[in-house]
Amino acid sequence: MNARVNRVLEYEKMKEQLKTHVASSLGRSRVEKLQPHTDLETAQLEQSRTYEGAKVLRLKGQVPLGGIRNIHAHLKRAQIGGTLNAGELMEIADTVYGGRRMKSFVETMVEEEIEVPLLADLIEYITPLTDLERTIKQCIDDHGEVLDSASHTLRGIRQQIRSSEAEIRSKLERMTRSSEQQKKLSDSIVTVRNDRYVVPVKQEYRSSFGGIVHDQSASGATLFIEPQAVVTMNNQLNEARGKERQEIERILKELSAQVQEYTEELLQNIDYLAELDFLFSKAYYAREMKATQPRLNGTGRLHFKDAKHPLLTEDEVVPIDVELGTDFSSLVITGPNTGGKTVTLKTVGLLTLMAQSGLFLPVEEDSEAAVFSSVFADIGDEQSIEQNLSTFSSHMTNIVDILQQVDHESLVLFDEIGAGTDPTEGAALAVSILDYVYNSGAKLVATTHYSELKGYAYNREGVMNASVEFDVETLRPTYRLLTGIPGRSNAFAISRRLGLDESIIEAAESEVNAESRQVENMITSLEGKQRSAEEEMKQAQKTRHEAEQLHHDLDQKMKELEKKKDDILKSAEDKAQKELDKARNEADSIIHDLRELQKQGHSVKEHELIDAKKRMETAAPELSKRQKQIKKQAQKQQSFEPGDEVRVLSFGQQGQILEKSNDKEYRVQLGIMKVNVKAEDMEKVKQESVSQPTRPVSTVSTNTTVKPELDLRGVRYEDAMRKVEKYLDDAVLAGYPQVHIIHGKGTGALRKGVKELLKKHPSVAETRDGGMNEGGIGNTVAQLK
Structure with a gap:
């Protein structure tokens, strides 16, 4: 893509919008270098990266990219043995921290099973370098100052400096508070000149203090004198400060040497951090535009649904539907000036370049974009340039250049093709140029004023007419694109609306031949039918949506009713089971008591106990018809194997399956008997683990096999x-x-x-x-x- 096409289609302006979403100068640099990709695989990869970035923003809200700096220059200087200052070292530590935090952020998402394979691959190449970060931050604070803790020597020197400063200030303050000396001072303060402590002395008392004059006021009335009494102390203080500078220089040099050891890793880190910053700037930009991911193809097919120009505000933009490369490869748009033809052309061109750059588009879901090897554009604002030979020559020079390069993998955009010269010759030339581009296999979108081109699409297979709608009632364009309908001039309708005498309009209409009038009437009819079809489609879509919603609501209510019914049945069954269990427990207790009586010598026959037990078993509450059906259905679904412990429902006894007799019956051991039992007459008995009792058991359980x-x-x-x-x-x-x-x-x-x-x-x-x-x-x- 050449720079002229990018400028004409406002690609550079779009990049300025994208730059507002970068987190660092690293990302800004990547945006500045951004160009559309001309191969499908690379464009799809970039779209996938943007998709993952948008997914992270949707799930997490934001990304921790703060603190990252462009440290290329610092690293290059460290690499050749230079000493970095404290601020530069701190920027390196911050960048290491930013990379480490970003790596941890993505790794956490992977642990949460959020699928971001491309991001995970990028952060694999980021080296944490925690030791280097810790070393720098132990020596330098957030303001870029070397800390006392950077070395024992520096701590001792600074303690000496603070002690000397305190001693000097104390001595000078005693001097300024003396009543004898105060009258000789301009002000009772201690100040600093040339890194030495001084006091402000009136000019006439200069000889009273001795020492060294370091400065004077603008009027000359005040001299800033270092009294003789503190000259030696100031000398010692300056000597200590010199030692401090030397120690700081040594520390910075040592830290720079450590940075030098990791320059390769650091350079790699900032390269991948730049890529991550750029990736998420695309995701933030997509979120701001409410953009969606287009499907990409390499066949020249594009379909933008409700497409908006990204540089226009929400109030200005009117969504358009544009399709190209399926049933037709050339689209010729006609219509009046200021109707939106040029905006449509620029929208198609800019969205194509954005899609090829890995950016989401301000279009509806399921839109499609093509990846072209070249995009050519000849677009000029006819409202701002005078129509003369030089203008025509300028456009024709550009068109000649385009025609020399165009091929079947190109997208060509012509605005007002053939304009700026004689209408007859311009129209003929426009037809020839359009034919040449069509025959080359390129995809073409062109706008024109010429009425001769309205019939162009009807005589050429693979070419489609389109127009921008104009509302005659309001005398304003609607900016809607009407595919399949050529544009009307609307001159007579507009003139009539503005009050031009009807006789003048009728005279003008008589000058127009019958064929032209027929074409105008046909276009008017097509516009009306399209509007009617669009209204009917909207109504049908609304009705379908309401029907789908109603179906969904009814389906939900049916599910709720079924669940409620099942819950009621289950509740009733649970209640009955509880009553049954209670009765059985009471029976077990009674039998246990009878056993105790029997042991104590009371006459209770064994068969009477068994009969009593069986009567209590049969006293269980009956299930409702519906409950029986549910239970029977559940029993049918059970599968039995030899060795399974089962309850035979008709006998009320437990036994063990010996073998399968046939498809419907099993042979079951019931006590000393072996009987054939149908599958629906059995239910599995849950095996209970036998635990060692820790105290006497007072009741007999009949549930254990x-x-x-x-x-x-x-x-x-x-x-x-x-x-x-x-x-x-x-x-x-x-x-x-x-x-x-x-x-x-x-x-x-x-x-x-x-x-x-x-x-x-x-x-x-x-x-x-x-x-x-x-x-x-x-x-x-x-x-x-």
């Missing part, structure tokens, strides 16, 4: 006895004819205790030791009543 054996190995004697009692009760209720109590051989204490308990237990008919295949004497088999 009962197995045909009880393993007591490793259990303490007292806990084992309680487990055996509870297990026997559960085994009886489960209907087992016999059970195995595995106690191991051990010392025999547990075995003896188990056998004695079984012998006394009312539910045990007889006991025996396990057989050869049953564990021998480590297992006691109990036959149940």
Whole structure:
């Protein structure tokens, strides 16, 4: 892109707006060097970087880029062995800190799983250099002054300086407070001249003080004298200050040497910080314009929706829709002066250059921009230049240059092509130039006054007419671009509106041939139809939006109702389950009490206990029809495997799945019985982990699955006895004819205790030791009543 095109399309003015968003002179320098990219891949990469920057601003609000300085000159001087001053060293430390903070900021976003791969790649090349930053800041304060703590020597020298200054001031102040000396002084103060402490003495008392005169007032009435009494002290003070300067110089030289060691890393840091500053300046600029990311292509296709010129204010700009490169490659815009043709041309050109520079555009979402190898423009403000031969020559020179370079990867913009010469010749020349550009394969947007070009698009495939709308009622342009409709002159309508005599207008109209009138009438009809179509489209879009909103609202209400219904059903089911659990607990308590009575000698038969338990099971509250359907549906969705513990609903008993009989039934072990049960007649029983009891259990739980054996190995004697009692009760209720109590051989204490308990237990008919295949004497088999 040449400088003239950038200037004509106001690309440089746009860059001035972009500069207002940089955080440092590093970013400003990058903006100044910004040029449109001519290859698609690079332009897409820059657009992606801007996208990530805009994403960070959307999520975080701002970016910590403060404190970064352009330290190129400082580093170059340090690199050749120069000594940097305190301010320059502090700028280096601030820049190191800014880079470290920026690196940490991006790394935090990556940890938060915010996808910013391009930013993450950039900060990888930033070296923190924390030690260098710390060293400099330990020696220099924020105001660029070397601190006392920079070295022990400097601290001692400064303490001596402060002590000497205090002593000198004290001595001179005593002199100024003396009543004898006060009359000889112009003012009772101690001041400094030439880095030495002095007092203001009246001219006539000069000889009374002796010492050295360092200065005098403008009138000569006051002399600033260093009294003899403090000359030696001032000499010592100046000597100490000399030592201070030497020590500071040594410290700065040492710090500069440390900077020299890291010049390569520092130069790399500021290069990447410049890139980051530039990247986020583009993102801030996009946010200010409320811009969006365009899709880029390399085929010359562009479609700007509701495009706005970025240099116009919100009150001035009128959004336009521009399309090119799909159904047609040339667009010829006609219309009156000040109608907005030139602004349209500049908008297309500037937005194209911005898109190729990696900038977001002030357009609606889903807009598209093309990447061209060259953008050419011949644009002149006809309102500010006189139409004469020199003007025509100037434009034609530029056009000749364009035609020599144009190719199929170019975008060409012509403003008022052929103007400035005889209308007939100018129109003919304009047609030939447009044909030449079209045949080269370039994309073209041209504006013109010539009515001859209104019919140009109708005779050329791939060329489209357009115009800027003019409101005859208000005599003002609307600045809207009407694609597919050529512009009208509106001369007669405007004249009639302004009150020109009707007979004059009619006479003028009679001079216009029938063909021209037919064209004007056709254009008028097209404009009316387009306005009508646009209104109908707006109404249709509004209706569709309302319908979509209504559908969304109804869908939300249906979901809310379904959720509310399910919540009510679940609440009712939970309430019923609680009542059921309560009833079961009460039943368990009753049975436990009956067991206790039985142990104490009261006559309570075992089958009566079982019958009572079954009656209480069947006393559970019935589920509603809807709840049963939900439960049945849930049961159908369950999958069962051999070994699963299940509850058979029709029996109210728990058992274990042995195998799958067929697609619908499973073989289940229920106590001593093996039965076939349908899947919908079963529900899984949640397995509970067996914990070691720490105190006697007072109730019997019927929710735990009962197995045909009880393993007591490793259990303490007292806990084992309680487990055996509870297990026997559960085994009886489960209907087992016999059970195995595995106690191991051990010392025999547990075995003896188990056998004695079984012998006394009312539910045990007889006991025996396990057989050869049953564990021998480590297992006691109990036959149940």
